[in-house]
Amino acid sequence: MSQHQNNLDLLNNLIEKAQKLGAESADAVLVQGTSLSLSQRLGKPENLERSEGQDMGLRVFIGKRQAIVSSSDFNADALDELAQRCVDMARVVPEDPYCGLADPDQLATEFPDVEGYDPYEPDEAQLIDWATKAEESARAVEGVTNSEGAEASWGRHDVAIAASNGLSHAYSSSGCSISASVLAGSGTEMERDYEYTSAVFAQDLDKPEEVGLKAGEKAVARLNPRKVETQQVPIIYSTRVSNGILGHLTGAINGNSVARGTSFLKDRMDERIFGSKITIVDDPHRKRGLRSKPIDGEGLANQKREIIKDGVLNSWILDLRSARQLGLESTGHAARGTGSPPSPSTTNFYMEAGEHSLKEMIGAIKQGFYVTELIGMGVNTVTGDYSRGAAGFWIENGEIVYPVSELTIAGNLKDMFMNLTPADDLEFKYGTNAPSLRIDGLTVAGQSS
Incomplete structure (x- = not known):
């Protein structure tokens, strides 16, 4: 049996426990992660870390009340205690009229391959090689006088999500990165700058020598800055x-902000807010995208959307809760961790x-x-x-x-x-x-x- 299936079985058993204890409905998320990172300065490794962790979060509903409890202990006794504590909490917390799971007919039925996982796992020697090449390249730039160091890292996450409405899906994601940061000049006239590259697949990273060269050139270019008049x-x-700039837009069109009335764009749906040639897209299925995922955090289908088309605002960023609050349908933008309820969030968000x-x-x-x-x-x-x-x-x-x-x-x-x-x-x-x-x-x- 695969690890994904084992994780889903664990979640479904936990949900069943919660229902037997009085939960009317429930969902659960499990995340397992492994990471390896290396930092060095002036050619000498300073820190090499490998970490492995796991966490599980259970959310239960009793009427219009919800509670969430998370744990990193997957032993049977610990999960029994987690389920009991979560149900007990759900009986006493204030009601939330907009909380709740998706209806079964809202759930995704297709799970596209977004190429979000690279099976290649670099070892310590590979990370040292990446960091060394990046730092050496940066220090070789004329005018660079010192180094803040270079780093290389890799990580993998296994995600499983299940719910009493029939949701049951698991997938893996990965990523790696290389960075360098150096100083140019001397004394009080020093300037620093950096460069980095990150990708889902190691083969898509920029060459470490290019990363270092750009970091060095950028630091030198900043020397002797001037002041200008207002x-x-x-x-x-x-x-x-x-x-x-797009980050400020996402905050303003986030369903939670719109529902609270705290967005300067709250009354601008279907209106032109950019120039007529501007199109802004959110694409959760972009191949090898840094934020790609097959479904959203509530099990709903997600899809490529033109949030801004020809300058016109076409859509909010909504999860189920914010959509219910606004009297709309979710746009499939729910994101969540193990210790908090879902909230709306963009994926691969870009301006054309x-x-x-x-x-x-x-x-x-x-x-x-x-x-x-x-x-x-x-x-x-x-x-x-x-x-x-x-x-x-x-x-x-x-x-x-x-x-x-x-x-x-x-x-x-x-x-x-x-x-x-x-x-x-x-x-x-x-x-x-x-x-x-x-x-x-x-x-x-x-x-x-």
């Missing part, structure tokens, strides 16, 4: 930080690429700011007001001329969304991805004139 100029968000290259975008700007780093989280999701610290490079007459730091970008997300233009350099490097983005109408606060 002004309103076009801003280009590099691909390293542009996904943050535009028509112009980054070089063309920069070339069209007489004076502007190319952002490579954002600091702080000064965003008000109720009003859309936006204020974040930033660093990067100044643009003059269509060219990057010098690094800048200690600046603040201020505006409002409603205006930013409408005045946004994507470049053609979309890469799938993160869970949320966007091409470089030009945004007009923002204020860059620097030194006083």
Whole structure:
């Protein structure tokens, strides 16, 4: 019998225990994980860790009350105690009129292969090789004077989910990464930067030498930053930080925020909130995507959706609870762990690429700011007001001329969304991805004139 089937049997037995103790319905999640990580600095390994863990969470319902208890102890006596404690809690907690499992006819009947698991498991020697090559490549860049180190890691997770409504499914996921961080300059004039690569399949990683080279070059490029005066100029968000703009969008269209009335987009469904050429997609079935999964966390079918189409907001991000609260249907976006109820979350979320290259975008700007780093989280999701610290490079007459730091970008997300233009350099490097983005109408606060 496979490990997946063993895990499902364990969950179904736990659910049966809870029902015999008085639960009207129940679901359970089991996660087992194994990870290996290596960090080194100046050519010497500093930390090598291997960890293995498991956790199981049971959620039971009695009427409109729900309770959740989790445990890492899978012994029979411990699971008996877990089921009893969870049922006891469900009898006394406050009612939640929107909680509950999916109806059986809502459950997914197909489970697509998202290529989310790589059977290859690198050993310690492989991680050391990756980290060594990355750090050596970074330190070889002229101007790099010190290293914060390099890291390489691998991990695997086995996930099983079952429920009394008939849900029973298990799958595996994996991932690995390489990173390097170095310093350039000396004394009080030092600057640091980094680069990393991550992928589901090891063969899809960038070469460690490329990771190190980029980290070194980026650190050196930041030397001797200048200050600029406060002004309103076009801003280009590099691909390293542009996904943050989409992150603010996901928070505003999350079903929980909309249901609470705490989103600046709560009344904008079916309205244009971006320019007419903007399309933003969520794709849980993207092959080898960092957040791909065959079904959502409540067992519902998930699918590729154009959340924004031609600038128009087409969908919220909903799980069952938020959908019931809004009088809508779930969009299959439930995500969950073992110790908390499901909540809405995006998967592989991205903005489609535009028509112009980054070089063309920069070339069209007489004076502007190319952002490579954002600091702080000064965003008000109720009003859309936006204020974040930033660093990067100044643009003059269509060219990057010098690094800048200690600046603040201020505006409002409603205006930013409408005045946004994507470049053609979309890469799938993160869970949320966007091409470089030009945004007009923002204020860059620097030194006083």
